Amino acid sequence: MMFSRLFGRPKEEANPISTLDKLNETLEMLEKKEKVLQKKIQAEVEKARDFTRAKNKKAAIQCLKRKRLYEVQIEQLGNYQLRIHDQMIMLEGAKATTETVAALRTGASAMKAMQKATNIDDVDKTMDEINEQTENMKQIQEALATPIGAAADFDEDELEAELEELEGADLEEQLLQPAVTAPAVQYTPASQQLARPTRQQAREEDELAALQAEMAL
Known part of the structure; x- marks a missing residue:
């Protein structure tokens, strides 16, 4: 109490919004007084x-x-x-500046927190672990693809030479084999088959011809 009496109460921090409201109220009051004075001036002119x-x-x-x-x-x-x-105008500009700075400060704090959560050393360590796991997996796949047992003893050059010999033998056999011509099949139309005479018909025609010869004599 003694301190407040000697030096007075500390000044409360001004709120920009409340200050703007107070200034706006004062401005409206001055405008009303101006309108009243305008009416008084008009009245004095009429009196004069x-x-x-x-x-x-x-x-x-x-x-x-x-x-x-x-x-x-x-x-x-x-x-x-x-x-x-x-x-x-100055207060509104200062308010906008303060809000902008506060927003930038908040963004900087958020960025700092994210950088702290993702330390560069941790990132490097994680990338090293990923690279190591990738290399291990590559070695495992290569080990699984490598032939073992009897298959590992096969000589690829010998197998290729044997394959070339087989291909050459097949080609030589094809060249030496004579061409086979399919027998020609004689095709008789169905109309001719129907017109071909049977044995009984031929015998009857022979008897008829002999009879005709006797009658002619």
Whole structure:
């Protein structure tokens, strides 16, 4: 309590949103005062016209003086409004800058956390393990593909030479073998087969021919 009495209460940190709201409220208040002064100026002008028509010059001049005072106040209010507008623009820019910096700081923290979770040494170690496992698997596959037992004793050159001999023998046998010509099959149309006479028909025709010869004699 003694400390707060001597030095006062610590200033509360200003909230940009609440500050902008306060500035906006002040701006609206100044605009309302300006409208009131405009109405007062119009009223003084009307009074001055009436006094002028009534030949009351002194009263008309007083109306114009009050009109000038109201105009000075309006000019001051305009300056206040410009200052508030300027302050609002600066505050909005500062707010945007602060939010941008905060967002960048959050992104940097997230990036730092991810880099910490994925240490470069751990990455190198993991890649070494993967390469080692890949090499081991390659060696296992090569070992399984290597022939063992009797198959390992076969000479590939001898097998190829034997294969060439077999191919040469087959070619020589094909060249020496005579060409076989299939016997020609005589084909008799069905119409001719039907027209061929049977033995009984031939005998009957012979008897008929002999009979005709006797009758001719």
